Amino acid sequence: MPVVKAVTCPVCGCLCDDIELRAENGKIVKVKNGCAMCESKFFGYSGHRLLKPLIRRNGELVEVSLGEAIKKAAKILSEANYPILYGWSSTSCEAIRVGVELAEEVNGIIDNTSTICHGPSTLSTQDVGMASSTLGQIRHRADLIIYWGSNPWSAHPRHIERYTAFPEGRFAKSAWKGYLTKIKASNVKKKIESALRRLQRKEKLSVSSLYACPYPALLKEGRKLVVVDVRRTRTAEIADYFIQVEPNKDYELLQALRALIRDQEVEVDDVAGIPIEYLEEIADVMVNCNFGVLFFGLGLTMSRGKLRNIDAALSLTRDLNMRTKFIIMPMRGHFNVTGADTVFTWQTGFPYAVDFSLGYPRYNPGETSAVDVLLRKESDSALIVASDPVANFPRKAVEHLVKNPLIVIDPHLNATAQMADVVFPSAFVGIEASGTAYRMDHVPLPLKKVVDPPRGVLPDEEILRRILSEVRKIRKRKQAEAS
């Protein structure tokens, strides 16, 4: 079989669309251009696979026919008063569209993984607004790249290589060579340090203290990469300058920077553990760049302050835009979480946590968001699509989720499926089914079907359509009986 080119990788929000695959006898045998997660997905997706629909009987999950599972799922959903339909960020926009229709039909709540991810970012964006662009703009123009509370080396492995510091842009040069020199230098530094350690066991002499001042690192020509995080991640090691902020102190740091770029005096010695002189230099670099970009991750949305941290970050870029050009973008995790937000928005007007219980869409995160509904023990059943909340929700929320009837649509028997009452195996979108997904900068990209799914295994969209039509049948029957 020939090589399939320009495959979109269905793993993270980078949605790299330059993957080349070779399949033989319905199996992928070669992956080119992908990162470790991409290779792991394309090579490993077929292992631990679920092939038959399952229903729980007497505490055990037993194999049943697809028709029976569809009937059971439709019965659970149409009997429920307040079902939660959750997940969505790892499936296609087409499937999500059917999901919203189903949520409206059963008067339930539909929520996607933004709720425990960049939900706070959405709330702040609605409050403050966001200056953003496509990743292509950043690739060609950005000369100052800041990652705040995000670790692309681990979560978006090709982000730096494809979109920010390392590509050769039309107007901004690649920082790749400088990085190689840095790695070599850091190896030499490590050797010197270990030699020093051996010489002076008692007195701690460190070469790193000489490097702590940001000025030399940030004076360099070309693209600069700055990382702000609570721990020294691998991304931090690549960076030209790393700011280690104390846990839960991001808000203070962002506000201090806002003051500094407005040329105000900050009358303290340090903020969040960073000396104010260093911050002044960083503020200088921010103001003096031609095209800066701030990518922020869950380090901001999950720690103390949550949406207020994002408020501060968005306001910081807004202030910076009075002096120069600055862009801000959340580092979206799942490959189609942006798509889930987008489809929800164009169908209901709201990006996540949408409640149909009154017959029309309502949105009030904190009230209508999945974790809160579960913590208040209000829902009475759930449908989970392409997600694993049992592994990803706090324990108290999971307790209520698994107490009620639970339906799962997923290619793998994940933790949630293990606790479910009805389980549907589904085809991997982007490998065994085609569709559309949105990259983190809201650019829609096509997902390709490269190999056939196992026999009898349907894509999420088809399974949802069948459940929806069964729910409608039950409704009609009930209406007929009532009249």
Next chain:
Amino acid sequence: MGENPKLRVTLLTGRTIEQGVGKERGKASKEYVESVSVCYMDPEDLKRLGIKEKTNVQVSTEHGSVVVKAVKSLRNPHPSVIFIPYGPWANAVVNPETHSIGMPSLKGIPAEVEPAPDKPILMLEKLLEEEFGKD
């Protein structure tokens, strides 16, 4: 022997590349389980607890308690800060408080770590059974 040493720390959760690779292999895979049932600690903190790397430790917060394997963090120092990758083990101890915006508090949680060399790390099925037991 005195009482077991306990350490007060700040718990962070997040992604690691091993977790990312593991989850794509499948949540039931050995790679996944091994990548998320660990706790990255500062070498100095390990010394303070008087344990070696790869010893089981018990991490407790207001919200729960879980046994994971202590691993030396390669990117230190970060004294009194521990890191558990996202997964069922981390979620046994994180803070469910959403502050009315839908988002639980998953980073920067006060926690305690103590050595637990004799306690086993529960496998996924056992962990689910213990926490949510359903049948």
